[in-house]
Every structure is written in C-alpha cells, then in structure tokens.
Amino acid sequence: MPSLPDMMTPDAEGLARQAGQGGAHAPAADADQDAFVEFLLRMGDNALILGHRNSEWCGHGPVLEEDIAMSNIALDLIGQTALWLGLAGEVEGKGRSADDLAYLRDAWDFRNLLLVERPNGDFGATLMRQFLFDAFHFLQLRALTGSADPRVAEIAQKALKEVSYHLERSAEQVIALGDGTAESHARMQAALDDQWGYAQEMFASDATDVTMAAAGIAPDPASLRKPWDDTVDAVLAQATLKRPESSFAHKGGKQGTHTEHLGYILAEMQFLQRAYPGASW
Amino acid sequence: MSSEWPLWEVFIRGQHGLNHRHVGSLHAPDADMAIKHARDVYTRRNEGVSIWVVKSVDIAASSPSEKGPLFEPSNDKVYRHPTFYDIPDEVGHM
Numbered sequence: 001m002p003s004l005p006d007m008m009t010p011d012a013e014g015l016a017r018q019a020g021q022g023g024a025h026a027p028a029a030d031a032d033q034d035a036f037v038e039f040l041l042r043m044g045d046n047a048l049i050l051g052h053r054n055s056e057w058c059g060h061g062p063v064l065e066e067d068i069a070m071s072n073i074a075l076d077l078i079g080q081t082a083l084w085l086g087l088a089g090e091v092e093g094k095g096r097s098a099d100d101l102a103y104l105r106d107a108w109d110f111r112n113l114l115l116v117e118r119p120n121g122d123f124g125a126t127l128m129r130q131f132l133f134d135a136f137h138f139l140q141l142r143a144l145t146g147s148a149d150p151r152v153a154e155i156a157q158k159a160l161k162e163v164s165y166h167l168e169r170s171a172e173q174v175i176a177l178g179d180g181t182a183e184s185h186a187r188m189q190a191a192l193d194d195q196w197g198y199a200q201e202m203f204a205s206d207a208t209d210v211t212m213a214a215a216g217i218a219p220d221p222a223s224l225r226k227p228w229d230d231t232v233d234a235v236l237a238q239a240t241l242k243r244p245e246s247s248f249a250h251k252g253g254k255q256g257t258h259t260e261h262l263g264y265i266l267a268e269m270q271f272l273q274r275a276y277p278g279a280s281w
Numbered sequence: 282m283s284s285e286w287p288l289w290e291v292f293i294r295g296q297h298g299l300n301h302r303h304v305g306s307l308h309a310p311d312a313d314m315a316i317k318h319a320r321d322v323y324t325r326r327n328e329g330v331s332i333w334v335v336k337s338v339d340i341a342a343s344s345p346s347e348k349g350p351l352f353e354p355s356n357d358k359v360y361r362h363p364t365f366y367d368i369p370d371e372v373g374h375m
Contacts (some may be wrong), residue, residue: 018314030325063286063308064307064308064322065307065308065318065321066308068321068325069317069318069321069322072325169317172313172317176314177312213285216310
C-alpha cells in the first residue's frame with residue numbers, strides 16, 4: 001500500500017507534480033489532511049458500530065439461517081472497519097492503529113451516523129435499518145471506487161462486493177416482511193417511521209464533506225440523495241410500505257454528538273481493553 | 282399450511298470439484314432465499330463456486346427396506362469390475 005508523501009521533507013519533484021495537478025488530487029494542505037482523517041473515521045465508525053449492533057443478534061436470531069446471515073454481515077462490516085480505521089491511523093500519522101481507534105476513543109470522538117447506533121428493536125426493525133443504510137452505503141462505496149486516493153478506491157472496491165450482497169438481501173427482506181402478514185407489515189411500517197428521521201443524516205453535508213468532494217476523494221453525500229430515493233422508493237412500493245413525509249433530520253453523529261446509546265455500546269465493546277490495557281489473545 | 286419454512290437440500294460445487302455435492306439442508310421461504318441462506322450457511326469459508334437447492338419433498342428416494350433386492354444382487358458379480366484384463370504398461374494411468 002503506498003503511503004502519503006512525507007510532509008516534513010521537501011520533495012521538489014513531488015511538490016512540482018502536485019502543483020501541476022492544481023493540488024486537487026492530493027490531500028496536501030493540513031486542513032485537507034484533517035478532513036481526510038475525519039472522513040475515514042466516519043467510514044470506519046459507521047461500519048464498526050453497525051457491525052457491533054448486528055453482532056448482538058448472534059445466537060438470538062429468529063431462525064438459524066437468519067442468525068448466521070446476520071453474523072456474516074456483522075463480520076463483513078468489522079472487516080471493513082479494520083481497513084478504514086487502519087488507513088485513518090496511517091493518514092493521521094500519530095502511530096494509532098485500527099485497534100487503538102476502535103477501542104480507545106470515547107463517544108465524542110466517534111463519527112458514526114446516529115442511525116447505526118440506535119438499539120436493534122425487533123428483527124424487522126434491524127432489517128429496516130440495515131436496508132436504509134445499505135442503500136446509502138452501496139451508492140457511497142460505488143462512488144468511492146473512483147476516488148482520487150487509490151487507497152480509498154481499493155478499500156471501496158473490496159467493500160462494494162460485500163455491500164452489494166447486503167443490499168440485495170436487506171431489500172428482499174424488507175419486501176417480504178412489508179408485503180407479508182398484517183403483523184409483519186405493521187412492524188415494518190413502524191420501524192420505517194421510527195428510523196426515517198435518523199436516515200436523513202446520511203445526506204447532510206458539512207465542511208468535511210465539501211472538502212473531500214472538492215479534492216475528488218469522496219462524493220458529496222447530498223449528491224447521493226436522488227439515487228437513494230429511487231432505490232428506497234422502488235423497494236418500499238413493492239413492500240407496500242408508505243414513505244414517511246417528514247424531512248426532519250436527527251443530526252450530530254458525524255460531528256461527534258451522539259445519542260445516549262453509543263456510550264453503552266462502547267462500554268461493552270471497549271471494556272476489556274480499558275480494564276486490561278494491551279491485552280491480546 | 283405449516284408455519285415452518287419448507288426444508289431444502291443444498292448442493293455445492295466446490296473450488297476443485299466438477300460435481301455438485303450434497304452438503305446439508307436448511308429452511309427457507311422460497312428458492313431465492315434458500316440460495317442466499319445456503320451461501321450464508323455453507324460457503325462462509327470460500328467452499329463453493331456454484332449452489333443448487335431443491336425442495337426436500339421433491340426428492341424421490343429409494344427405501345432402506347428394499348436394500349436387499351436393490352443392491353445385494355451385484356455383490357457377487359465381481360466380473361462386472363474391469364479387473365480381469367492385463368493393461369499394457371504403455372497405456373499409463375487410465
């Protein structure tokens with residue numbers, strides 16, 4: 001994996017090359033560097049926290065087949081976390097590993113969306129959350145395969161294969177349960193209404209997003225809104241579910257302002273490293 | 282109608298295999314989900330390149346009680362095995 005140019009050593013050739021490109025495709029300036037780390041933490045934290053939430057179903061799924069499928073998705077996401085946070089540590093340049101970032105940051109340092117930290121609810125609610133996120137995650141990763149940073153493009157390419165399956169699966173489940181029995185339909189509609197406001201945070205761009213988009217590293221999330229609407233509307237129509245009309249967005253997760261739920265997740269996830277620093281097996 | 286999902290038999294063609302082999306069974310609401318479940322349950326360690334599923338009720342099986350008439354007659358027909366020929370060395374492995 002290529003590493004970032006060393007900022008401390010003047011590299012005339014490298015600088016000239018960057019100047020020639022207008023600097024648009026290299027996270028050269030410090031501000032860009034900070035935004036880049038921030039962006040990578042968002043990618044990694046979304047995968048980490050949703051992966052952790054999904055792993056809570058392990059051994060508790062309604063049927064064995066769904067239990068294993070959910071655990072597989074959790075493992076895919078944790079694997080992606082290792083790649084994103086590993087790169088975040090590398091770009092940050094302070095010697096922090098993916099494990100350090102996952103296990104030794106506190107809630108306000110996490111950059112995941114509020115949607116992924118919310119409690120699982122019933123299995124239908126977990127699947128609805130998965131679908132709303134998958135539809136976004138898929139579009140985001142697909143755009144990231146064309147990132148100006150080759151390391152980002154590489155991770156996105158690997159993750160996109162996994163997430164394509166996640167989306168296919170969760171979309172089918174939402175349709176099956178939405179268009180199922182009166183009971184399953186009512187539960188899926190309630191889950192959709194409940195999570196809708198949290199899903200809107202996915203498209204709320206901030207300064208970090210704008211900087212990343214300008215550098216050609218990542219798509220502006222606002223630009224994913226239209227294709228997400230198309231996917232979600234098509235699936236909801238087949239699922240006979242009604243799209244909520246409200247456009248209110250619960251925001252803050254991406255900037256580190258979380259719901260009370262994240263603290264409980266971290267308490268469970270980080271306990272061992274906090275109680276026995278450096279423990280490994 | 283039973284509230285249980287129907288049972289499916291799963292056949293997987295492995296990385297180096299030419300044939301699909303029976304690997305087990307699972308429950309699923311339809312064929313599409315059965316393939317997805319099979320993918321999740323039976324190919325987690327990169328076992329397969331192709332999956333077949335078939336409803337267990339659609340499999341016709343020989344009856345264990347007919348084992349005698351079905352299989353025993355071939356027991357003493359050793360001449361049905363091609364072991365009575367001398368194979369020239371030049372042929373190599375057949």
